[in-house]
Amino acid sequence: MVTRGDARREQILYAAMVVFADHGYHRASLAGIAEHVGISQAGLLHHFPTKPRLLTAVLEARDRLDREWLAELDPDGRTGPRLLVNLLRLVDRNRRLGGLVQIYTALAGESVTDDHPARAWFTDRYGRVTASVEAGLLAGADALRPDVDCALLAREVVAVMDGLQLQWLLRPDEVDMVAAFRDYATRLIRSTALDPEPLVALLASAVPVPLPAHAG
Amino acid sequence: MVTRGDARREQILYAAMVVFADHGYHRASLAGIAEHVGISQAGLLHHFPTKPRLLTAVLEARDRLDREWLAELDPDGRTGPRLLVNLLRLVDRNRRLGGLVQIYTALAGESVTDDHPARAWFTDRYGRVTASVEAGLLAGADALRPDVDCALLAREVVAVMDGLQLQWLLRPDEVDMVAAFRDYATRLIRSTALDPEPLVALLASAVPVPLPAHAG
DNA sequence: GTCTATAGGGTGATAGAC
DNA sequence: GTCTATCACCCTATAGAC
Structure with a gap:
């Protein structure tokens, strides 16, 4: 279940997915991802404390999507x-x-x-x-x-x-x-x-x- | 034909191949490659003026190797x-x-x-x-x-x-x-x-x- | 929860001596 | 050809105000 307070997190996850896809992990910058969301880089780090943890969260989110697709397929x-x-x-x-x-x-x-x-x-x-x-x-x-x-x-x-x-x-x-x-x-x-x-x-x-x- | 003056270049190409393979392109540093060769980062740049040009040279060298293998195979x-x-x-x-x-x-x-x-x-x-x-x-x-x-x-x-x-x-x-x-x-x-x-x-x-x- | 400011590290590339 | 020194940049992460 997703609470209302996670809305920003999901915005960030989506933006990170897009930016990682465009530039890969190492070239993607937290500032660039934050810009997609419309917040500052420090603001982003409030929700995901480090870059590797943001990556992990993105991969886990993709995992959930995959499972939904497979179940539907x-x-x-x-x-x-x-x-x-x-x-x-x-x-x-x-x-x-x-x-x-x-x-x-x-x-x-x-x-x-x-x-x-x-x-x-x-x-x-x-x-x-x-x-x-x-x-x-x-x-x-x-x-x-x-x-x-x-x-x-x-x-x-x-x-x-x-x-x-x-x-x-x-x-x-x-x-x-x-x-x-x-x-x-x-x-x-x-x-x-x-x-x-x-x-x-x-x-x-x-x-x-x-x-x-x-x-x- | 390869002249004797290209020996250093080939050393650098080989080291770059190894380091790019280990770390990918963006994470590989010129200093790290230079260290493999035993020269300084500035010394490396004397032979390959920019990082992208070094990458291009590496890929072309791999291409030549591939062609030799295919011919042999x-x-x-x-x-x-x-x-x-x-x-x-x-x-x-x-x-x-x-x-x-x-x-x-x-x-x-x-x-x-x-x-x-x-x-x-x-x-x-x-x-x-x-x-x-x-x-x-x-x-x-x-x-x-x-x-x-x-x-x-x-x-x-x-x-x-x-x-x-x-x-x-x-x-x-x-x-x-x-x-x-x-x-x-x-x-x-x-x-x-x-x-x-x-x-x-x-x-x-x-x-x-x-x-x-x-x-x- | 979001910001500004900044610390602290690493990078590619240049300048100029040897 | 190779070096040291340095510039200018970008990055992650932290500190602390609001």
Whole structure:
């Protein structure tokens, strides 16, 4: 539950999300974030005492958002190859959200450096995300060919989503992540599911309007 | 050709590669790089007048290294699905190189932010890399099923390599990128090549000693 | 809860001696 | 080519008034 007194905090969190996405963590300044909110830098520090703690709060807020999206995307707890249909919808959602997704790519890349304050969080998050995808695959494993390695496959699926996102952020108008992921997921289903064609059809119609590859 | 007078420059380039990889671009300091070389910060600036120009030089040096590796990996200009065997070798090489690969992930993530000095370079590089993979696939397209979209597939392959690398950098001892990429490439060949099994066998023996997934 | 003022640290780049 | 010294800047965080 969110009390009324947290309104300013949420303003700051949102502004910090935007500024971290635009400049990364180390280049973002507290003064810049405070300016977005319309307060002074010292005023900001009243709500979040240090910069790393602001970052932590931002990442936790993103976590909550992610959980809401996943719950909304996957109300029936769909498993096995059908999971890919939900992930395709997630890719499409990320595309429409634009800059707010950038924070992951910008911070994840930055975080691989030695003692980055977000490193533990990302290490953790990848563990949870891949484990969750793996669990989804395992739960529907009876619809998959028996030689599928769900652990390796989970890492692969997450890797494809991240890698496409990086290419898309660098060239949004030339890279169609939805088309690329649909192509990937279709081939993946055909090579791992026991009864692929119904799922392939679902995938083809999962995201309402497939965009042309080079839309202006 | 490299003249003897460039020795110091190369020392600096190497040190910069290491420090950028460890800390990213913005957190790396010229003084820190200079210390690795054993000279002063002002001494460094005699060879590279500004920090962005040092970064550019580092990226260009990595480019040259990459080209040498690719030439060595692919002496016969192998194309089509066989390209994947060479890429698996590249993944293995990256694993063994450790920190020197990190510079790509660290800088690529950082570069998606608005006006990062490496952004244009990465945008360019992804264009070249995906185009080169696509060209390789197209050149061997007669060994592929006719419905394969080489452009989308090229982006996908690059995405898998990048995404796995990020996961591996965050948890080097838990993520086996070679195994994951081999698994991916095997499935990909089976679902796209007209005569997959010889290539699958090649893939299975391509990297001498497959590591156990959770080696200590 | 928000402000101004400032301490205290680090940075990229320049000037000029050797 | 390399150094020391220094400038000018930006940053996080604190102190204390309102």
